[in-house]
Amino acid sequence: MEDNVSKIKDRLDVVEVLSGYMKLQKAGINYKGKCPFHNEKTPSFFVSPERQIWHCFGCAKGGDMFEFVKEIESVEFPEALKILAAKAGIELEQFQPRSGESVDAKQKLYEICELATKFFEKQFQSSSGQEALAYLRERGLTDATIAEFRLGWAPNDWESLSSYLKTRGYQEKEIIDAGLAVKRSAESGREGVYDRFRSRIVFPIFEVSGQVVGFTARVFEPSSAKSGQPGLAKTGETMAKYINTPQTLIYDKSRVLYGLSKAKLEIKKSDRCILVEGNMDALMSFQAGVRNVVASSGTALTPTHLRLLQRYTKNLGFCFDTDQAGAMATRRGIGLALAQQFNISILEIKDPECKDPADYVKKYGPQWSEVATGAKPVIDYYFDRARSSYNPTSAESKKQIISAVAPFIKRLTANVEKAHWVAQLSSLLRVPESAVSADIATFKDDLDSYTREDSAPETTVPIQTVVSREEPDVINEMILSLVLKAPMLLRDEIMAIPDCLIGERLANIVHQVVESEPFEFKTFVARFTGEEALQLEFAHLRSQELWQGFDDETLKTEFCNIINSAQRRAINAKLTNLQFDVKEAEACKDRERLTRLASDFNELARQLILTHHIYGPKEKTQETVKEEIVSEIKTETENQTGQENSL
Numbered sequence: 148m149e150d151n152v153s154k155i156k157d158r159l160d161v162v163e164v165l166s167g168y169m170k171l172q173k174a175g176i177n178y179k180g181k182c183p184f185h186n187e188k189t190p191s192f193f194v195s196p197e198r199q200i201w202h203c204f205g206c207a208k209g210g211d212m213f214e215f216v217k218e219i220e221s222v223e224f225p226e227a228l229k230i231l232a233a234k235a236g237i238e239l240e241q242f243q244p245r246s247g248e249s250v251d252a253k254q255k256l257y258e259i260c261e262l263a264t265k266f267f268e269k270q271f272q273s274s275s276g277q278e279a280l281a282y283l284r285e286r287g288l289t290d291a292t293i294a295e296f297r298l299g300w301a302p303n304d305w306e307s308l309s310s311y312l313k314t315r316g317y318q319e320k321e322i323i324d325a326g327l328a329v330k331r332s333a334e335s336g337r338e339g340v341y342d343r344f345r346s347r348i349v350f351p352i353f354e355v356s357g358q359v360v361g362f363t364a365r366v367f368e369p370s371s372a373k374s375g376q377p378g379l380a381k382t383g384e385t386m387a388k389y390i391n392t393p394q395t396l397i398y399d400k401s402r403v404l405y406g407l408s409k410a411k412l413e414i415k416k417s418d419r420c421i422l423v424e425g426n427m428d429a430l431m432s433f434q435a436g437v438r439n440v441v442a443s444s445g446t447a448l449t450p451t452h453l454r455l456l457q458r459y460t461k462n463l464g465f466c467f468d469t470d471q472a473g474a475m476a477t478r479r480g481i482g483l484a485l486a487q488q489f490n491i492s493i494l495e496i497k498d499p500e501c502k503d504p505a506d507y508v509k510k511y512g513p514q515w516s517e518v519a520t521g522a523k524p525v526i527d528y529y530f531d532r533a534r535s536s537y538n539p540t541s542a543e544s545k546k547q548i549i550s551a552v553a554p555f556i557k558r559l560t561a562n563v564e565k566a567h568w569v570a571q572l573s574s575l576l577r578v579p580e581s582a583v584s585a586d587i588a589t590f591k592d593d594l595d596s597y598t599r600e601d602s603a604p605e606t607t608v609p610i611q612t613v614v615s616r617e618e619p620d621v622i623n624e625m626i627l628s629l630v631l632k633a634p635m636l637l638r639d640e641i642m643a644i645p646d647c648l649i650g651e652r653l654a655n656i657v658h659q660v661v662e663s664e665p666f667e668f669k670t671f672v673a674r675f676t677g678e679e680a681l682q683l684e685f686a687h688l689r690s691q692e693l694w695q696g697f698d699d700e701t702l703k704t705e706f707c708n709i710i711n712s713a714q715r716r717a718i719n720a721k722l723t724n725l726q727f728d729v730k731e732a733e734a735c736k737d738r739e740r741l742t743r744l745a746s747d748f749n750e751l752a753r754q755l756i757l758t759h760h761i762y763g764p765k766e767k768t769q770e771t772v773k774e775e776i777v778s779e780i781k782t783e784t785e786n787q788t789g790q791e792n793s794l
């Protein structure tokens with residue numbers, strides 16, 4: 148694995164890899180661009196070709212090319228490795244068969260998947276298969292659609308498919324590699340393999356060329372099996388409704404969209420693609436004559452999916468389930484698609500009896516095409532939806548409207564359009580346009596959360612605090628960047644950094660920098676690994692960008708300012724805690740404790756005054772300093788408690 152990483156890094160350049168995803172501009176020895184992971188107007192995202200790293204000074208994300216691909220594609224390391232290996236033209240060993248070329252191995256898997264598809268199709272003729280077929284017809288599928296998409300039936304049998312494939316000359320290992328069989332565990336006391344798909348309706352997954360690469364299978368229990376025969380997988384236990392082919396040499400779920408091979412021409416022709424959630428939705432839509440349709444097939448939409456679609460169109464119509472999860476999936480997908488410059492519209496199913504397109508087509512048939520063509524532009528959709536439930540007497544309701552549409556208005560590039568929406572909101576909410584504009588500008592942007600799969604904690608943090616200088620690691624990174632820029636200031640004891648302000652680990656690094664003479668970053672950083680090395684790289688990049696061309700005097704001032712911030716951060720944290728202690732003591736009328744806390748307060752206030760005297764830019768009177776302390780404590784407390792009242 149490690150070997151693959153260094154091979155890939157040898158062949159690829161970080162600037163080249165990142166440029167495939169974002170716009171980068173040369174800026175001195177480094178490159179810069181607008182961070183794809185947080186919202187910003189001026190670039191604070193830097194790439195160092197020399198160090199082969201990237202780092203955003205705004206949101207503090209950073210790392211090597213693997214970290215970037217993980218972050219932007221929302222994938223884990225193994226997938227990132229695959230993506231970059233493909234880019235570098237490196238074959239990963241884990242997928243290389245022991246003998247023969249991988250082209251042959253792939254070819255075998257295609258053959259196996261094709262044979263399996265034929266096998267499953269044929270099983271509809273069995274008695275249990277007849278029941279499955281009846282179920283599909285009952286759901287509204289015609290025999291023509293079932294045949295066109297080659298649906299099939301996997302009987303409730305542990306070995307029927309694997310035995311069949313073995314008679315056709317395939318090895319157990321090959322059947323496992325195709326994702327169709329699973330090796331029996333040692334505990335079972337038996338040798339060999341068993342079929343992955345049993346008692347399921349099988350939907351073959353085609354790649355764009357039309358070849359079958361995998362399957363998704365829906366559980367179905369025929370009545371003949373309900374008596375509870377041995378080996379029967381019963382519903383209601385731990386059975387998943389759908390299971391899929393795992394990742395194989397030819398199948399990667401983040402790169403395949405269900406139905407694309409059949410829809411691609413229609414998508415090109417109509418210059419539009421309709422995105423639905425389930426396979427059944429895609430099939431029913433296709434059957435109703437709306438054929439420019441693909442399904443994300445139960446998995447979250449990925450940037451790779453979108454890049455695949457980009458080849459055919461820039462116009463996407465979303466139609467996801469109307470339930471809460473559907474709404475979330477829709478927002479996430481929209482965030483991703485907006486980031487890739489798609490034009491987005493939303494298809495609305497207005498009949499409450501129909502929760503998805505499949506239901507709708509079953510009930511209304513070809514009328515589905517009217518829903519598809521009547522899709523609303525995404526802002527109109529969210530605005531209308533918010534307006535229909537708007538309650539003019541509730542502040543919460545005003546907030547909801549802004550939060551629903553702000554991310555879209557923010558992203559509009561045409562000022563006329565922006566002004567239009569600001570005016571709309573202003574007249575609906577009866578607040579001045581200037582206030583609406585200000586709220587839109589500061590509202591948290593939930594569409595940015597696409598960068599993480601489980602982004603719940605991230606989205607609750609307002610954007611402003613992410614870029615604030617008070618963020619602890621940003622202050623520490625600033626300090627380290629100054630130390631790297633001008634170690635002699637510490638060496639000659641012109642400046643000093645109290646260890647307790649920056650933590651033991653960082654203090655240790657700082658001491659080592661100071662002791663290295665002459666200091667050369669490249670050799671110095673080689674002493675470190677992991678987190679510490681990365682921390683140094685980030686600080687080094689920051690020092691290159693931020694302190695470029697600064698003379699010693701200015702650097703000294705910057706040092707003072709930052710240490711000042713760090714001191715005040717530490718004392719303010721204590722004062723804030725103290726405030727809560729005071730409230731607590733007041734609540735239980737603990738006079739003794741209150742007296743003690745008051746003296747603690749005086750001590751901390753004295754320290755804060757001292758900080759101002761030592762590091763403050765100007766001489767201050769006791770009075771102004773005291774006022775400042777009070778207001779600082781106030782803002783500190785507001786920052787902690789005022790987040791819900793931000794509108």
Ligand SMILES: [Zn+2]
Pocket residue numbers: 182183184185192203204205206207208
């Ligand atoms: Zn950023």
